[in-house]
Amino acid sequence: MGAKVSRSDFEWVYTDEPHATRRKEILKKYPEIKNLMGYDPNFKYIVVCMVLVQLISFWLLKDASFATLCIAAYCFGGVINHSLGLAIHEISHNLAFGHAKPMYNRIFGMFANLPIGIPMSISFKKYHLEHHRYQGDERLDTDLPTRLEAKLFCTTFTKFLWVLLQPFFYTLRAFFVYPKPPTTLEIINVIVQIAFDALVWYFCGARMIGYMIGGTLLAMGLHPVAGHFISEHYMFKKGFETYSYYGPLNFITFNVGYHMEHHDFPSVPGSRLAEVKRIAKEYYDDLPQHTSWTKVLWDFITDPAIGPYARVKRQHKAISKD
Numbered sequence: 001m002g003a004k005v006s007r008s009d010f011e012w013v014y015t016d017e018p019h020a021t022r023r024k025e026i027l028k029k030y031p032e033i034k035n036l037m038g039y040d041p042n043f044k045y046i047v048v049c050m051v052l053v054q055l056i057s058f059w060l061l062k063d064a065s066f067a068t069l070c071i072a073a074y075c076f077g078g079v080i081n082h083s084l085g086l087a088i089h090e091i092s093h094n095l096a097f098g099h100a101k102p103m104y105n106r107i108f109g110m111f112a113n114l115p116i117g118i119p120m121s122i123s124f125k126k127y128h129l130e131h132h133r134y135q136g137d138e139r140l141d142t143d144l145p146t147r148l149e150a151k152l153f154c155t156t157f158t159k160f161l162w163v164l165l166q167p168f169f170y171t172l173r174a175f176f177v178y179p180k181p182p183t184t185l186e187i188i189n190v191i192v193q194i195a196f197d198a199l200v201w202y203f204c205g206a207r208m209i210g211y212m213i214g215g216t217l218l219a220m221g222l223h224p225v226a227g228h229f230i231s232e233h234y235m236f237k238k239g240f241e242t243y244s245y246y247g248p249l250n251f252i253t254f255n256v257g258y259h260m261e262h263h264d265f266p267s268v269p270g271s272r273l274a275e276v277k278r279i280a281k282e283y284y285d286d287l288p289q290h291t292s293w294t295k296v297l298w299d300f301i302t303d304p305a306i307g308p309y310a311r312v313k314r315q316h317k318a319i320s321k322d
Contacts, residue, residue, distance in 0.1 A: 002156020005307035010150070011235055012313050017135035019242070019263040026264065026280050033265065033276055039098040040269040043254075047087045047096070047112050054080055054115035054212075061211060062204040069211050077211060078219030079252065080115070082226065085216075086254045087112045092125035095269045106185055110192050117213035119193035120171065122186045127174045132266055135233075136241065139316040142174035143233065149173075150308035159301045160222075162308065166229060167220035225249060227293025230300050232259045234310045237288045241312035244277075245290040257293075260284060 027033060054077065061072060088109050090096065097104040109121035127142050134140040149169060153162035162169070200208050220226050231245050245257035255270035256262070261277055261284065268276055277284050290296055300306050 003304040005154045006304045007309040010309055010311055010313040023264050026283055030279050036272040036275055037267040039095045040271045044096050050080055050084055051115055058204045058208045062208055073211050073215035074218045078215030081216040082219040083252050084112050084116055086256050088121045088124055090254055092128050093266050110189050114196045116216050119189045122189040136312045136314040137316050138313050142178050144311055145308035153308055156302055159307055164221045167217045224294045227296040228256050231290045231293055231296040240288050243290055
């Protein structure tokens with residue numbers, strides 16, 4: 001089973017999440033960062049091209065062998081679907097059409113969702129914005145692993161299983177920890193996705209459904225690109241709860257690796273986060289950072305000091321209605 005994790009509880013702190021304070025401090029010193037806020041007009045064209053590439057690949061691979069489909073799903077289709085998932089992350093912040101057109105963003109999120117195969121765009125937004133506002137809150141931040149996860153997946157082998165099954169935990173955790181009634185848009189998201197999946201089945205065959213959804217699950221689990229799930233907020237160094245990665249995989253993930261910068265300035269699109277770091281470099285250069293998402297996965301699995309317990313948590317506070 002391998003080494004057992006050395007932690008027996010989360011890292012409980014009694015301070016507020018740090019990013020709002022940092023944002024005020026940085027903006028006071030560098031007000032020009034406000035000019036970087038707002039949507040990226042090129043973003044939507046990139047996403048449309050990615051969706052079209054996936055549609056073409058469905059047709060080209062419909063008669064491929066099982067082995068070819070598995071390799072393509074892990075190395076190609078799944079990577080694009082993971083990138084589309086991160087496009088949905090951008091869209092959840094209204095960075096496709098701007099805050100003035102929220103419904104355009106919601107509809108475009110459903111479009112970006114199509115090749116992923118599983119309806120998640122609307123639900124993701126519903127929970128993700130609270131992850132930003134209430135980072136570490138034991139109830140409201142559903143990015144945090146549950147205590148049950150931490151207890152069950154506490155050895156080298158079980159942490160390997162947890163990483164492999166990460167898409168299931170990441171997707172389903174919120175519905176158990178912090179259930180919310182489905183919205184009309186969520187129901188529409190499900191209907192649209194089922195209709196799209198049915199069309200893929202009709203024109204390309206049932207195996208393409210497996211390729212589409214299987215690639216999504218593979219690239220969210222034990223995959224180099226999926227290293228960002230762990231690199232972003234797992235406590236690799238005591239006292240630090242958000243980490244950035246500045247490596248080449250940012251090129252295909254809308255710069256999600258610039259995660260400290262993203263949490264400081266969630267209204268800045270991924271394409272401009274490197275500029276935030278350049279302007280306010282003294283706030284970021286000396287912070288702990290990751291150099292490899294593959295190494296992050298390896299360290300998470302093999303290092304007894306790291307595991308699901310290695311997260312900063314805060315006691316839940318009732319949300320003010322003022």
